[in-house]
Amino acid sequence: MKIACIGAGYVGGPTMAMVALKCPEIEVVVVDINEERIKAWNSDKLPIYEPGLLEVVQEARGRNLFFSTDTKKHVGEADIIFVSVNTPTKTHGIGAGKAADLTYWEGAARLIASVATSSKIVVEKSTVPVKTAEAIGKVLRRNCQDPNVNFEILSNPEFLAEGTAIEDLQHPDRVLIGGADTPSGQKAIQTLAEVYAHWIPRERILTANLWSAELAKLTANAFLAQRISSINAISALCEATGADVSQVAHAIGTDSRIGGKFLNASVGFGGSCFQKDILNLCYVCETVGLKEVADYWYQVVSMNDYQKQRFVERVIGAMFNTVSQKKIAIYGFAFKKDTGDTRETPAIDVCKGLIRDGAKCCIYDPEVTPEQIFRDLSAPKFEWDRPNYSRSQSHMLENVQVQSDPAAAADGAHAICVLTEWDEFKKYDFAALYEKMVKPAFIFDGRNILDHAKLRDIGFIVYALGKPLDQFLQKNYS
Numbered sequence: 152m153k154i155a156c157i158g159a160g161y162v163g164g165p166t167m168a169m170v171a172l173k174c175p176e177i178e179v180v181v182v183d184i185n186e187e188r189i190k191a192w193n194s195d196k197l198p199i200y201e202p203g204l205l206e207v208v209q210e211a212r213g214r215n216l217f218f219s220t221d222t223k224k225h226v227g228e229a230d231i232i233f234v235s236v237n238t239p240t241k242t243h244g245i246g247a248g249k250a251a252d253l254t255y256w257e258g259a260a261r262l263i264a265s266v267a268t269s270s271k272i273v274v275e276k277s278t279v280p281v282k283t284a285e286a287i288g289k290v291l292r293r294n295c296q297d298p299n300v301n302f303e304i305l306s307n308p309e310f311l312a313e314g315t316a317i318e319d320l321q322h323p324d325r326v327l328i329g330g331a332d333t334p335s336g337q338k339a340i341q342t343l344a345e346v347y348a349h350w351i352p353r354e355r356i357l358t359a360n361l362w363s364a365e366l367a368k369l370t371a372n373a374f375l376a377q378r379i380s381s382i383n384a385i386s387a388l389c390e391a392t393g394a395d396v397s398q399v400a401h402a403i404g405t406d407s408r409i410g411g412k413f414l415n416a417s418v419g420f421g422g423s424c425f426q427k428d429i430l431n432l433c434y435v436c437e438t439v440g441l442k443e444v445a446d447y448w449y450q451v452v453s454m455n456d457y458q459k460q461r462f463v464e465r466v467i468g469a470m471f472n473t474v475s476q477k478k479i480a481i482y483g484f485a486f487k488k489d490t491g492d493t494r495e496t497p498a499i500d501v502c503k504g505l506i507r508d509g510a511k512c513c514i515y516d517p518e519v520t521p522e523q524i525f526r527d528l529s530a531p532k533f534e535w536d537r538p539n540y541s542r543s544q545s546h547m548l549e550n551v552q553v554q555s556d557p558a559a560a561a562d563g564a565h566a567i568c569v570l571t572e573w574d575e576f577k578k579y580d581f582a583a584l585y586e587k588m589v590k591p592a593f594i595f596d597g598r599n600i601l602d603h604a605k606l607r608d609i610g611f612i613v614y615a616l617g618k619p620l621d622q623f624l625q626k627n628y629s
């Protein structure tokens with residue numbers, strides 16, 4: 152058996168590396184149009200930072216795992232083709248700002264149809280709107296010259312989270328496979344289930360109809376994001392009342408019906424998928440006439456935007472309503488720890504908000520490159536999820552500096568904003584940082600990871616999300 156995967160990104164790369172590792176008798180080839188990415192996958196400096204990934208790739212690469220730009224050859228030869236390409240939010244036309252743009256998916260389907268000379272199982276790995284399999288089926292069947300070629304389309308959404316991708320792939324809560332309710336559809340489901348059964352217990356391999364599987368992925372992300380927006384909404388109320396969001400989260404999380412995970416208040420959720428997938432879900436609801444349902448889910452995204460804006464207003468308000476020409480050290484630019492990924496990171500909106508008010512942001516992140524930060528701060532909304540996206544807002548960059556040394560970033564700064572929960576931030580010598588900062592020196596902890604009492608002892612004015620406000624902030628915040 153041969154497997155090909157179109158799209159060597161955050162999902163395609165690690166997922167196929169794990170399949171290859173666990174199924175040594177199957178040849179797995181990951182293809183991409185991006186030559187640079189493929190080159191990096193073939194080196195020891197992988198294109199994405201993910202703990203444990205390099206070891207998995209090194210074990211399987213060259214044995215039964217390959218990365219290539221020869222899309223036609225490998226897709227043509229494969230029995231199972233995973234499609235793991237971008238499904239960004241549309242930026243123009245009907246549904247702009249919410250609908251999924253299936254350009255790349257359709258391109259992949261046309262490619263498959265053009266080279267298929269034998270029957271294929273085509274697996275939706277990308278997150279797609281419900282009913283995409285129907286559309287893709289039409290593209291495949293109408294474009295294939297050979298009438299004897301049969302296409303079975305399966306939905307096999309990916310639930311891994313970045314930073315823990317290897318653990319998630321090795322021990323997933325579940326694998327979900329949706330397929331047509333026909334004998335050939337059921338056979339295709341079983342074929343794919345056999346692949347996963349190499350390392351995943353059978354009871355964790357769930358099967359469903361196509362539309363349930365497609366919708367389950369959007370729903371899972373919507374529920375996860377909803378929890379964060381819910382606790383973030385409560386964080387605002389905590390600050391207004393003197394309650395402590397961590398204590399509230401702990402108290403509700405011990406109820407087994409609620410559960411304790413995913414209740415960390417933050418400066419906002421980021422990542423390539425939560426916002427995109429909720430907007431996509433809302434658009435699907437609207438197109439089937441369910442406006443109230445769409446409005447319900449939109450609120451999760453609105454609350455996230457509010458949280459980011461609220462944080463910016465806290466920073467500016469605390470610093471006497473002006474950050475003009477003030478240096479602000481930004482600790483963390485990635486959307487979460489243990490990844491170099493910055494897609495939809497809350498740091499983008501926070502930095503832009505501060506810069507719009509005249510601040511000079513000096514950014515430090517242990518994994519994100521300066522080029523990436525400059526690209527992110529100059530790209531228009533939703534543009535980042537396209538191969539070779541463009542820049543436009545380059546005026547933002549005049550007030551951005553990137554530092555590879557966190558102490559240098561804080562030197563001469565009026566404030567430090569913690570925007571990513573990197574573990575190393577907890578170990579810094581804040582007394583030494585304090586010495587070099589302009590007084591009063593502020594810390595705005597957007598992740599609640601620091602020892603706030605200790606920071607206050609040093610002399611910092613501390614703002615922590617969802618925690619009772621310092622007296623200083625109460626007096627000065629207007």
Ligand SMILES: NC(=O)C1=CN([C@@H]2O[C@H](COP(=O)(O)OP(=O)(O)OC[C@H]3O[C@@H](n4cnc5c(N)ncnc54)[C@H](O)[C@@H]3O)[C@@H](O)[C@H]2O)C=CC1
Nearest residue numbers: 158159160161162183184185236237238255258277278309
């Ligand atoms: N990033 C994540 O943690 C997760 C992402 N997903 C979904 O998986 C899909 C892919 O996401 P990522 O891997 O993060 O995106 P990505 O942007 O890292 O990777 C997509 C890759 O597809 C390639 N590509 C696009 N069109 C192509 C074509 N016609 N032929 C060959 N290659 C092509 C691009 O060059 C890019 O390298 C999206 O639908 C996303 O919603 C699902 C679960 C988790």
Ligand SMILES: O=C(O)[C@H]1O[C@H](OP(=O)(O)OP(=O)(O)OC[C@H]2O[C@@H](n3ccc(=O)[nH]c3=O)[C@H](O)[C@@H]2O)[C@H](O)[C@@H](O)[C@@H]1O
Nearest residue numbers: 309310311312313379413414415417420421422424486487
């Ligand atoms: O479809 C996807 O792309 C993936 O989206 C998320 O994974 P990911 O975005 O990689 O990371 P998460 O751990 O979910 O974090 C998302 C964002 O929420 C934030 N977050 C998370 C948890 C929390 O309690 N509070 C909080 O603010 C994180 O800091 C981050 O910015 C889901 O967790 C995955 O199951 C899903 O496969």
